[in-house]
Amino acid sequence: MLEKLELNTMPNLEKWTISVEEEEEADVDDEEEEEEDNNNLHLLSSMFPRLKDLSLEDCGKLRRVPMLSAWVIQHLTSLHNLEIKGLEGLVSLPDCPAPATLEELYIEKCSSLVRLPDCFFENLNSLSEFQIWSCHKFASLPEGIRHLITLKHLQINDCQGLTTLPEGLGSLSSLQVLKIGNCSDLSSLPQGIQHLTALKTLHIWASPVLKALPEGLGSLSSLEELEIQYCSDLSSLPQGIQHLSALRTLVISGCSGLKTLPKGLGNLSSLQVLEIRSCFDFSSLPQGIQHLTALKTLNILGCPVLETLPEGLGSLSSLEELEIQDCCNLSFLPEGIQHLTTLKKLGILECPGLKTLPKGLGSLLSLEELEIEGCCNLSSLPEGIQHLTALKKLIISECLHLKKLPEGLESLSSLFEAFQISDCSCLRASPDGLGDLDSDYSCYRASSDGRGDLDSDYSRYRASIDGLSDLDSDGVIEFSD
Known part of the structure; x- marks a missing residue:
């Protein structure tokens, strides 16, 4: 059969x-x-x-x-x-x-x-699974969907005619994954969504007329992952979000009207990943962020009106990765950053408002990767950087006003993945002793036309960069294993 x-x-x-x-020929x-x-x-x-x-x-x-x-x-x-x-x-x-x-x-x-x-x-x-994609005239889900008591995965994508979802959605007692995207006319979510107590993943994206999320969102006691992307009319998140005790990942991206996060954000005791991306009106993180003791990854990217970060950032005792990018009005990083003793990766990119970095940066004893790029007004690096004994990768690029490197870089014997300095046009002199770096590095010297030539006398043994002060403005120093 x-x-x-x-x-x-x-x-x-x-x-x-x-x-x-058998058919006979006939009209x-x-x-x-x-x-x-x-x-x-x-x-x-x-x-x-x-x-x-x-x-x-x-x-x-x-x-x-x-x-x-x-x-x-x-x-x-x-x-x-x-x-x-x-x-x-x-x-x-x-x-x-x-x-x-x-x-x-x-x-x-x-x-x-x-x-x-x-x-x-x-x-x-x-x-157990229902998906509907790219049905542009499809206007609504039927109320009969409430009968799907075993449904675990529901995805609605690219249904341009969809304006609302039925209240019966809240009756899906087994639902674990709900994804709604590219529904350009969807203006609201049903209040009944608060009854989805088995829901673990909620993704909402590309719904530009969605103005608010249900306040009952905080009742989703099993929710582990919340992603909201490209909902340009969304101006705030419900305060009830602070009750999402199981939440591990929160991603907000492309929500250009969002200005801040709920004050109770610090109550998210299970949160491990927080990412704010391309939220052009986003102006501040709540002070309560210091209570996110389980947070491992914090990424803030493309938030041009953000001027400061809370001092309590240094209380994130589990933080391993911090990336700040394209925050053009950010003028300084909090000194409390020195207390991030578990931090392994720090990236500061395209932040032209930064003129200095915290003096205590050298206290980040677990730091393995440090990348500073496009911070054109940064004039110096903190002297304590030589204490970063776990550092494996150091990249400094396009810091046009950087005039010197801190003393003691020769002590960074752990640097074996990458050491790169490029497009720092004001950099003229190397710190004393940098030539004592370990023998497993190659030294690239820049010729006057900006092309780097490997000096064979320095390859695969103790490097020396005497004459760094004579480098052309386009000079590059690069060490790699």
Whole structure:
């Protein structure tokens, strides 16, 4: 017995007829042909008693699909997976209950699809995954979705006509993953979302008219990952977010109207990753951030009006990675940064407002990577940098006003992954003793035309960079293993 039926990439297929006996040549109009097909549907349904997988993909000209008729589909009593892609003439799924055995339902690129009947979902007691993609006329999910009590994964993407989601969404008691993206007319999320107590992952992206998130979001007691991206009208996050005790990852990106985060952010005791990216009006982090003792990664990128970071940043006792990039008005880093004793990676990039770095930078004894790029007004590095005994990678680039390197760099014997200084046009002299670096480095000297030539006398043994003061303004020093 057939268990899998797949029609794939048949762009010229226009008819799927049901014939029970050899046809004689005759002129049969479409209405007669459809009536004959309907009369034979009971035969078709009995042909596939063990069909588990039905896939219809990229048959754009197909007008009638007998397998998706009400009579046939409710008799496919072994069906587990139904995949419908690129059926451009499909307007609706059949007005009948789908087989209770259905576990996965995928609908994609059905440009004429407008609705999904309520009754189609009423018996789906085994459905675990439902995805609908690129159905631009699709206007709403049916209230019947509340019957999907076993559903674990729901994804809605690129449905431009979707304006709301049903309150019944909150009845999906098993839902663990909810992803909603590229729904340009979606203006709100249902309040019932607060009842999704099994939800672990919530992603919302590219919904530019979404102005607010439900206050009940803080009731999602199992939520571990929250990502909100490119929701330009979103001006704030609900205060209730502070109650997400299981939250491990919070990513906010491309929300140009967002100005700050809730004051109670510090109550997120499980938070390990916090990323704020391309939020052009974002002006401050809450002081409560100091209480995020589980935080391991903090990335702040593309926040041009951010001027300061809270002093409490130094209390992030588990922080391993800190990256600050494209924050053009950031004028200083807090001195408390010296207390980040677990920090392994520090990146400061494209922050032209920075003129100095904290003096206590040399206290970061776990730091393995330090990258400073595009900080054009930075005039010096803190002298304590020679105490970074765990440092493996040091990159200093495009710091146009940097005039000298700190003394004691020769003590950084752990530097074996990369040591690069480039495009620092005011840098003229090396610190005393830099020539005592370990023998496993190569020294690149820059010629007057800006091209680096390896001095063979220095390759693979103790490096010397006497004459650094004579380097051209485009000079590059690079050490690598």
